[in-house]
Amino acid sequence: MLYEKAPAKINLTLDVLHKRLDGFHEVEMVMTTVDLADRVWIRAIEGGQIKIKSSVQFVPTDRKNLAYQAADLIRTTYGIKQGVEITLEKRIPVAAGLAGGSSDAAATLRGLNKLWKLGLGADRLAELGAQIGSDVPFCVYGGTALATGRGEVIQKISAPPNCWVILAKPVLSVSTGSIFKNLDLTSVQHPNTKDMLEALKTGDYKGMCRSVGNVLEPVTMDLYPEVTVLKEQMIKFGADTVQMSGSGPTVFGLVEHESRVPRIYNGLKGFCREVYAVRMLGERHLFD
Ligand SMILES: C[C@](O)(CO)[C@H](O)COP(=O)(O)OP(=O)(O)OC[C@H]1O[C@@H](n2ccc(N)nc2=O)[C@H](O)[C@@H]1O
Numbered sequence: 298m299l300y301e302k303a304p305a306k307i308n309l310t311l312d313v314l315h316k317r318l319d320g321f322h323e324v325e326m327v328m329t330t331v332d333l334a335d336r337v338w339i340r341a342i343e344g345g346q347i348k349i350k351s352s353v354q355f356v357p358t359d360r361k362n363l364a365y366q367a368a369d370l371i372r373t374t375y376g377i378k379q380g381v382e383i384t385l386e387k388r389i390p391v392a393a394g395l396a397g398g399s400s401d402a403a404a405t406l407r408g409l410n411k412l413w414k415l416g417l418g419a420d421r422l423a424e425l426g427a428q429i430g431s432d433v434p435f436c437v438y439g440g441t442a443l444a445t446g447r448g449e450v451i452q453k454i455s456a457p458p459n460c461w462v463i464l465a466k467p468v469l470s471v472s473t474g475s476i477f478k479n480l481d482l483t484s485v486q487h488p489n490t491k492d493m494l495e496a497l498k499t500g501d502y503k504g505m506c507r508s509v510g511n512v513l514e515p516v517t518m519d520l521y522p523e524v525t526v527l528k529e530q531m532i533k534f535g536a537d538t539v540q541m542s543g544s545g546p547t548v549f550g551l552v553e554h555e556s557r558v559p560r561i562y563n564g565l566k567g568f569c570r571e572v573y574a575v576r577m578l579g580e581r582h583l584f585d
């Protein structure tokens with residue numbers, strides 16, 4: 298039985314430059330992995346099927362599951378006949394803006410590359426991942442990166458300075474497609490990606506906090522006022538900066554001093570069921 302860790306990502310910045318002819322949006326995002334992870338177990342089985350088991354009932358186990366799609370893609374591309382059972386121990390909240398499904402798909406690609414001794418490099422796995430979803434290539438590498446294109450062009454960058462990340466997810470699921478559809482590009486406030494890259498390069502925690510920005514945040518907040526409330530609460534409880542991740546609805550707060558974490562965590566727990574206090578994974582890449 299093979300094990301792969303599938304960590305969640307957060308978007309320190311998320312900018313949209315323009316809408317492309319293929320319907321996707323050209324983005325520029327600084328992403329990093331955090332220590333909240335699904336566990337993916339993979340084993341070969343008789344019968345040539347792809348079987349998905351999930352610890353969470355409402356996650357699909359058919360070909361709608363991104364891990365299924367990853368296994369199917371790698372099997373057809375490399376003419377593999379052997380069956381495989383993939384067990385997803387879900388820890389990352391679903392439809393949360395934390396790339397849970399994408400990370401499971403990326404972990405499946407890494408795991409099957411090992412199981413079937415395909416000898417594929419990270420870049421090739423990322424290329425395959427791009428056929429499954431825009432966030433999958435980043436999840437293949439993990440660590441910290443600047444993602445451009447529709448999210449699939451990955452450039453490794455310096456890890457953020459050490460800090461705590463508090464994640465809070467309101468009880469609602471957000472469809473990424475509908476948030477992009479509601480984005481009005483004539484009135485967006487673009488984040489300063491250059492300042493963020495500089496802050497990471499120089500290990501400037503305050504500079505990092507000043508440079509967070511996500512153009513999708515106001516779109517999701519307009520549709521779901523709970524997200525605004527959660528952000529305001531997290532600021533009130535003392536986070537250094539707070540922002541929504543991806544298309545939401547999870548918001549994350551950055552906290553430099555560990556002593557401040559319990560107050561924020563406990564304060565949020567009072568009215569939000571899903572709250573996590575985790576570390577960033579920084580430079581720890583997932584591909585070896
Ligand atoms: C919002 C982010 O999570 C930020 O990390 C990602 O950009 C979304 O990545 P994802 O969930 O892997 O998204 P995909 O499954 O590729 O796309 C879902 C839908 O989002 C929209 N979409 C996604 C990425 C992108 N660059 N432009 C888009 O317009 C498209 O309508 C697409 O049909």
Ligand SMILES: Nc1ncnc2c1ncn2[C@@H]1O[C@H](COP(=O)(O)OP(=O)(O)OP(=O)(O)O)[C@@H](O)[C@H]1O
Pocket residue numbers: 355356357361362363364385390391392393394395396397398399401402432473543544545
């Ligand atoms: N392995 C999986 N884990 C969770 N959800 C999955 C998985 N495969 C497919 N899905 C479906 O995908 C939808 C989005 O789930 P996911 O948790 O990946 O969203 P997300 O965190 O918002 O992703 P992103 O940040 O990449 O937009 C869910 O509604 C679920 O039905």
